[in-house]
Amino acid sequence: MSLNRTLWLVATLFAALWMAAAGYAIFFVAPDESTMHAIQRIFYIHVTSAWTAGIAYFVVALGGALYLIKRNPRYDWAALSAGEVGFAFTTVVLITGPIWAKPIWGIWWTWDPRLTWTFVLWLMYAAYLLLGTLVDDKQRRATLRSVYGIFAFVNVPLVWETIRWWRGQHPSPVIGGGPDAKLDPTMWSVLMFTWGAMLLLFAVLTRQRYRLEVLRGELDALRQEAEDSAASPAASASGRPLVELKG
Amino acid sequence: MAAHSQTVHEGGLASQLAAPALWPGVWAIFAKEVRTELRTRELLVTTAVFTLVVVFMFSFSFDPTSAESRRFGPGLLWIAFLFAGTLMLEPSFMREQTNDTLAALRLAPIDPCAILFGKVLANFLFLIITEALLLPVFSVFYNVSIAAVLPGLALVCLLGTLGIVIPGTIFSAVTAHARMRELLLPLLLLPVLTPILIAATESTSALLSDSPEWPSMGLKLLAGADIIFLTVAYFLFGALLEE
Numbered sequence: 458m459s460l461n462r463t464l465w466l467v468a469t470l471f472a473a474l475w476m477a478a479a480g481y482a483i484f485f486v487a488p489d490e491s492t493m494h495a496i497q498r499i500f501y502i503h504v505t506s507a508w509t510a511g512i513a514y515f516v517v518a519l520g521g522a523l524y525l526i527k528r529n530p531r532y533d534w535a536a537l538s539a540g541e542v543g544f545a546f547t548t549v550v551l552i553t554g555p556i557w558a559k560p561i562w563g564i565w566w567t568w569d570p571r572l573t574w575t576f577v578l579w580l581m582y583a584a585y586l587l588l589g590t591l592v593d594d595k596q597r598r599a600t601l602r603s604v605y606g607i608f609a610f611v612n613v614p615l616v617w618e619t620i621r622w623w624r625g626q627h628p629s630p631v632i633g634g635g636p637d638a639k640l641d642p643t644m645w646s647v648l649m650f651t652w653g654a655m656l657l658l659f660a661v662l663t664r665q666r667y668r669l670e671v672l673r674g675e676l677d678a679l680r681q682e683a684e685d686s687a688a689s690p691a692a693s694a695s696g697r698p699l700v701e702l703k704g
Numbered sequence: 705m706a707a708h709s710q711t712v713h714e715g716g717l718a719s720q721l722a723a724p725a726l727w728p729g730v731w732a733i734f735a736k737e738v739r740t741e742l743r744t745r746e747l748l749v750t751t752a753v754f755t756l757v758v759v760f761m762f763s764f765s766f767d768p769t770s771a772e773s774r775r776f777g778p779g780l781l782w783i784a785f786l787f788a789g790t791l792m793l794e795p796s797f798m799r800e801q802t803n804d805t806l807a808a809l810r811l812a813p814i815d816p817c818a819i820l821f822g823k824v825l826a827n828f829l830f831l832i833i834t835e836a837l838l839l840p841v842f843s844v845f846y847n848v849s850i851a852a853v854l855p856g857l858a859l860v861c862l863l864g865t866l867g868i869v870i871p872g873t874i875f876s877a878v879t880a881h882a883r884m885r886e887l888l889l890p891l892l893l894l895p896v897l898t899p900i901l902i903a904a905t906e907s908t909s910a911l912l913s914d915s916p917e918w919p920s921m922g923l924k925l926l927a928g929a930d931i932i933f934l935t936v937a938y939f940l941f942g943a944l945l946e947e
Contacts, residue, residue, distance in 0.1 A: 525943040580895040588892065591882040601878045604940045605892060608871065611936050612896050619899035619925050623906065 465664060472657040479647075479654040487647040496560050503553040505652040506546045507575070509659050513543025514582070516663075518610035521603030530674065533599035536606055537589060538666035542659055544582045550575055570620040577616050581609040595677070726821070729814030733822020740799070741830065748830055751792045755838045758784040759845060773846040778908035781842055782901055786868060788834050790890040793872035796823055797880040810945055820873060820941040827869045835861050853911040856918060860911065863926035864904035870933040871896050877944050899929050 483501045490497035520536025523529075554572065555565040566572065585605055592598040640648070741747055762780050766772055800806035809819050839857070843850045850857055875892045879885040907922030 525940075577895050577898050584888075584892045584895060588878070588882065588888065591884055591888055593883070594881065597881050600943060600946070601881070604874070604878060604944055607940060608874065608936055609896060611932065612899070615899045615929055615932055619902045619929075622921060622925065623902050 465661070468657065469661050469665075472654065472661045475654040475657055479651040482647045482650050486643065488641055488643055493561060496557055499553050499557045501648055501651045503550060503557065504648065505655040506549040506553070508652060509655045510543045510546040510550060510578075512656070513539045513546060513659065513663075514578070514610055514613070516540075517543065517582075517585070517606045521606035524599055524603045525607075530595070530599055531671075533603060534667055534670035534674070535663075536603065537586075538663045538670065540582055540585055540606065541666055542662045544579070544586060545662075546655075546659065547575065547579045547582065551579060570617070570623070573620050574617050577620075578613065581612070585609060726815045726818055729812075729818025730821045730825065732814070733809070733819055734825045737823060737826030738829070741826075747792055747795065748833060751788045751830070751834050752837050754791060755784045755788045755834060756841065758787060759838065759842055763845065774848060774912055774914070775909070777842070777846050777848055778912055779905045780846075781838075781908060782864070782905045784838065785831070785835055785865070785904075786894065786897060786901060787890075789831055789865075789868040789872055790893055792830055792834070793827055793869070793876045793893075794879070794886060794889050796827055796873055796876040798876075798885070801880060806945075816942050816945050817938055819945070820937060824869055824873045824937075827873055828865055831865050831869060832861065835865065848912055850912070853916050856911045856916075857908065859923065860904055860907045860919065860926070863923060863930055864900055864907075866930045867900035867904075867926055867933060868897060870930065870937050874937045874941065874944070877941070899925065903929065 479501070483498050487498060487501065489495075516539035517536045520532045520539065524532035524536065554575075558567070559565050585602065588605055589598055589602050592601055759780065762784075766776055797806065800809065810816070839850060839861075842848065872889075872893055875889055875896075879889045879892065882888050903922045903925040907919035907926070910917050910919040910922065
């Protein structure tokens with residue numbers, strides 16, 4: 458096992474431990490919120506997932522832009538991996554949100570700007586992932602996906618502006634939300650601790666997904682090679698085996 | 705010194721003139737699209753009838769002549785335009801595949817963005833014509849008077865349509881090579897068009913309400929979206945043409 462793989466294995470184990478520790482911190486370290494009580498604790502998962510998803514979508518756009526400039530498929534693979542994991546995190550945001558909203562607001566869903574915005578984001582990245590599955594040619598798939606990823610990302614602030622202009626109800630941001638918005642220092646620490654766990658989880662999952670794409674790329678290359686040598690028997694007759702067996 | 709800088713300036717101008725000019729190319733592509741449409745007359749007729757069907761079917765979901773229609777009408781109208789747009793834009797790049805005419809366009813000595821802008825302009829014209837046909841029908845069917853606010857409404861339609869057509873043309877090029885493209889195009893396009901739908905619907909509502917007001921914020925958002933879309937499209941289209 459190479460050093461690189463060992464490091465990632467350690468990182469994966471560490472991510473699992475950190476997530477467990479974050480779970481402990483959320484339930485036993487963070488103080489009880491005075492009006493919402495236990496249900497407020499979902500906030501640590503909800504908010505950190507949303508922040509992590511934001512980073513993921515930035516990676517999607519960045520990877521897409523780098524792919525279009527350098528035309529190296531690895532950038533597209535990185536973008537796709539981040540997109541898929543980011544999509545999962547957005548789904549977590551969209552599930553934990555209503556669980557909190559039902560007891561606090563009395564309804565599962567409301568068409569408030571942040572909710573609507575997150576849902577539009579989710580739809581755009583669902584389309585991003587679907588696009589990849591519906592184009593067969595590899596290079597073309599990477600190009601089209603990159604173009605859409607960039608277009609969607611540039612659109613994000615615009616969607617936010619229009620939706621906010623349209624209507625408003627989400628609790629105003631506790632963090633950086635004005636002078637009377639403040640978060641208990643212990644809550645802050647737990648939030649940051651949980652975010653650290655989320656970021657590591659994101660990195661580990663994205664890396665695993667990326668590795669899968671790399672392996673797929675290698676498999677494709679081997680298949681191509683095998684097909685080529687099958688098509689021209691002269692090449693295989695020259696003593697080169699179709700598949701090299703590694704001991 | 706002054707003479708020297710003059711020469712440099714002239715050199716810059718000369719090289720600019722030598723580069724493939726943008727506007728003749730845009731015009732050529734635009735004229736080609738319009739000519740194709742005039743010969744086949746498929747796109748406009750089909751889309752116009754389609755929007756009529758949409759407006760007609762919507763009339764069953766609520767009482768179309770009531771005061772309610774003033775509240776639902778604008779949204780309905782823009783949903784119809786959005787659907788019409790996605791249907792109309794789908795063949796925009798598909799047409800270039802039959803005889804691989806896109807390759808010919810790529811080889812033509814024009815700026816690659818001329819292909820994009822020419823197609824955007826043509827699609828814009830087609831969708832505007834559809835809207836101009838549908839608006840009076842909508843006004844009659846849903847008992848909404850549009851004559852008094854026509855200039856404002858026209859401005860909303862122009863900016864909103866541009867906002868539909870720019871990403872629509874780009875995504876038409878994106879989906880031209882995909883399977884299930886008829887479904888994929890609306891799937892890609894409609895979420896991206898959320899700002900256009902909101903801003904255009906709200907602006908139209910403001911104009912058609914009992915006490916009409918000028919939708920300055922909505923128009924600003926539409927214009928801003930158009931500029932952002934156009935800039936992004938301009939930078940990304942070259943990458944779409946490379947293969």
